Amino acid sequence: MADSTPQGQETLSNLLHESRSFPPPADLAAEANVKADAYEKADEDRLAFWEEQARLLQWEQPWDTVLDWNPPFAKWFVGGKLNASVNCLDRHVDAGLGDRTAINWEGEPGDSRSITYAELKDQVSQAANAITSLGVTKGDRVAIYMPMIPETVVAMLACARIGAVHMVIFGGFSSDAVGQRLDDSQAKLVITADGGYRRGKPSSLKPAIDEAVADRPTVENVLVVRRTGQEIEWNERDVWWHDVVDPASTEHTPEAHDAEDPLYIMYTSGTTAKPKGILHTTGGYLTQVNYTYSAVFDVKPETDVYWCAADIGWVTGHSYIVYGPLANAATIVMYEGTPDTPHKGRFWEIIEKYKVTIAYMAPTAIRTFMRWGEEIPAKFDLSSLRIIGSVGEPINPEAYIWYRENIGGGNTPVVDTWWQTETGAIMISPLPGVTSGKPGAAMRGVPGVVADVVNDEGKSISPGEGGGFLVIREPWPAMLRGIWGDEQRYKETYWSQFPGLYFAGDGAKKDEDGDLWLLGRVDDVMLVSGHNISTTEVESALVSHPKVAEAAVVGATDKVTGQAIVGFVILRGGEESVPDELLQELRNHVGGSLGPIAKPARLLAVPELPKTRSGKIMRRLLRDIAENRDVGDTSTLTDSTIMDVIAKQLPQKSS
Numbered sequence: 001m002a003d004s005t006p007q008g009q010e011t012l013s014n015l016l017h018e019s020r021s022f023p024p025p026a027d028l029a030a031e032a033n034v035k036a037d038a039y040e041k042a043d044e045d046r047l048a049f050w051e052e053q054a055r056l057l058q059w060e061q062p063w064d065t066v067l068d069w070n071p072p073f074a075k076w077f078v079g080g081k082l083n084a085s086v087n088c089l090d091r092h093v094d095a096g097l098g099d100r101t102a103i104n105w106e107g108e109p110g111d112s113r114s115i116t117y118a119e120l121k122d123q124v125s126q127a128a129n130a131i132t133s134l135g136v137t138k139g140d141r142v143a144i145y146m147p148m149i150p151e152t153v154v155a156m157l158a159c160a161r162i163g164a165v166h167m168v169i170f171g172g173f174s175s176d177a178v179g180q181r182l183d184d185s186q187a188k189l190v191i192t193a194d195g196g197y198r199r200g201k202p203s204s205l206k207p208a209i210d211e212a213v214a215d216r217p218t219v220e221n222v223l224v225v226r227r228t229g230q231e232i233e234w235n236e237r238d239v240w241w242h243d244v245v246d247p248a249s250t251e252h253t254p255e256a257h258d259a260e261d262p263l264y265i266m267y268t269s270g271t272t273a274k275p276k277g278i279l280h281t282t283g284g285y286l287t288q289v290n291y292t293y294s295a296v297f298d299v300k301p302e303t304d305v306y307w308c309a310a311d312i313g314w315v316t317g318h319s320y321i322v323y324g325p326l327a328n329a330a331t332i333v334m335y336e337g338t339p340d341t342p343h344k345g346r347f348w349e350i351i352e353k354y355k356v357t358i359a360y361m362a363p364t365a366i367r368t369f370m371r372w373g374e375e376i377p378a379k380f381d382l383s384s385l386r387i388i389g390s391v392g393e394p395i396n397p398e399a400y401i402w403y404r405e406n407i408g409g410g411n412t413p414v415v416d417t418w419w420q421t422e423t424g425a426i427m428i429s430p431l432p433g434v435t436s437g438k439p440g441a442a443m444r445g446v447p448g449v450v451a452d453v454v455n456d457e458g459k460s461i462s463p464g465e466g467g468g469f470l471v472i473r474e475p476w477p478a479m480l481r482g483i484w485g486d487e488q489r490y491k492e493t494y495w496s497q498f499p500g501l502y503f504a505g506d507g508a509k510k511d512e513d514g515d516l517w518l519l520g521r522v523d524d525v526m527l528v529s530g531h532n533i534s535t536t537e538v539e540s541a542l543v544s545h546p547k548v549a550e551a552a553v554v555g556a557t558d559k560v561t562g563q564a565i566v567g568f569v570i571l572r573g574g575e576e577s578v579p580d581e582l583l584q585e586l587r588n589h590v591g592g593s594l595g596p597i598a599k600p601a602r603l604l605a606v607p608e609l610p611k612t613r614s615g616k617i618m619r620r621l622l623r624d625i626a627e628n629r630d631v632g633d634t635s636t637l638t639d640s641t642i643m644d645v646i647a648k649q650l651p652q653k654s655s
């Protein structure tokens with residue numbers, strides 16, 4: 001996330017009108033884990049509500065104070081002690097659920113493993129013993145740089161078990177990015193693998209670690225899982241996982257940790273500045289991920305099979321592959337590879353194979369699947385699905401409807417979940433058994449979360465009044481406890497724009513019913529002839545035209561209008577330019593749905609859009625192109641060559 005400040009202009013214009021809505025299926029509503037009364041209960045006494053949710057966990061010592069709020073510093077469940085790994089494993093095994101499958105793992109080449117709760121507990125205990133024998137103790141930082149394999153989950157839970165702070169680094173990051181994070185966190189141990197399978201072949205991980213640790217003596221050991229068997233260099237500090245974890249004892253007596261003991265650090269992508277090490281602690285975090293996982297996905301752990309397609313290197317993977325699902329004793333699916341290996345139906349094949357009932361993925365993936373065509377998912381039996389979720393970006397109505405129809409069979413609720421690395425857990429989302437979902441809306445704060453939209457003076461916007469800045473009014477249990485090593489930056493980034501309110505950096509609008517629609521990052525907002533226009537709304541309008549598969553728009557400096565809207569579109573037929581007729585048609589289409597002010601001035605056809613590795617469009621780079629500037633730092637892109645490809649499509653720079 002980029003650091004962002006509201007611009008002190010009039011608040012966002014509210015242009016998009018979407019009136020479809022889908023009530024929950026009657027049987028789902030009748031059996032839902034969370035019903036409408038949860039909102040009332042939480043409103044009546046928010047702290048008592050969160051205490052009730054905390055009691056769903058196993059505490060070794062109860063808390064004395066539910067919340068100690070010294071703005072902007074919160075402590076939750078003060079005095080309480082618990083162990084996150086025990087909550088995800090031991091208590092389920094103790095309750096007789098040891099034989100339940102915890103992880104159905106699918107490797108990209110088609111190999112698979114199924115691991116029960118009892119087996120996972122044993123493996124985590126072995127890993128806890130092994131990393132202890134390597135000298136890791138409570139409070140130490142452990143970097144994890146791994147492919148999507150079960151050992152990654154084992155490593156995280158082993159850290160949690162002994163109170164070491166894990167710091168998972170996305171496997172796609174370069175050795176420089178790894179090094180920066182090792183310096184900032186002063187990690188003592190790195191856990192990695194020789195490599196993992198991606199796009200049909202082994203891709204390496206170990207060389208990036210070798211490079212990053214070479215001149216970093218604070219790293220005492222590198223623990224290496226053998227996944228691919230590829231050739232790797234072997235250094236003095238290196239230890240094979242199978243040499244120390246496999247022979248270790250499966251007996252490990254966990255210690256109870258303070259509710260406020262650090263659980264992990266997760267670096268946010270930081271598209272502009274130095275990445276921020278977002279700190280999460282134990283009790284409040286686990287309380288909210290445990291609750292929201294049950295409430296938003298309505299999971300029935302005895303029968304559901306849940307699959308989150310995110311990478312564990314992102315917060316989504318932490319909260320909704322590992323901690324939320326396992327705390328609920330759910331059965332998860334975990335997939336190592338890419339969606340188009342060996343064919344473009346891989347995701348749907350996985351859903352069919354494991355009879356997945358709940359699936360969670362990003363809008364960027366959904367739009368890619370739209371582009372590949374609905375005949376691909378149509379070849380698979382997806383009838384097991386009963387809830388499908390979306391996260392990471394605004395889901396435009398067109399993608400929502402496509403997802404609901406083609407993946408959800410037309411009767412499966414879509415939960416559009418808004419949250420951030422910083423919030424730790426889902427904050428705004430429909431509840432599948434309560435809410436009539438609107439395509440494109442994340443709806444409202446989950447019970448216990450007070451989300452609001454304010455104008456540039458920090459005043460709450462009335463329903464139907466329009467757009468503004470998304471804020472959170474009250475502290476919540478899973479909130480970040482700060483930025484690792486940088487208190488000042490924590491205060492400035494999130495708490496300085498509106499006194500007493502957490503400012504998320506996103507624009508949003510509140511419709512007539514009081515429901516919330518996310519409008520993208522405020523630093524992406526375009527200012528056209530005095531109107532703040534959201535990129536999300538214009539992109540949604542473009543994508544709702546049958547010829548457009550994906551779109552990104554930016555505001556480019558314009559002498560007349562301040563900024564002019566420039567759109568980059570991927571056309572469904574793969575055309576390399578936008579013919580004049582189509583340009584007119586698309587401009588009119590946008591004008592028809594949003595009004596003439598939102599008509600793009602220019603439209604460029606591109607084969608791909610620049611995206612971060614977590615799937616967010618990097619509009620900053622497109623703005624460089626639209627304003628004929630040299631393109632800035634592209635190191636966080638999935639594919640850095642894409643900017644050259646896009647630049648080639650454009651008329652030559654005129655200066």
Ligand code: WT7
Nearest residue numbers: 316391392393394416417418419420421506518
């Ligand atoms: C930013 C946070 C949440 C975990 C993955 C991303 C955007 C996220 C939604 C949504 C509209 C969304 C926001 C937010 N975002 N979910 N459902 N609708 N926008 O975590 O990398 O920390 O990014 O992602 O802009 O601020 P992150």
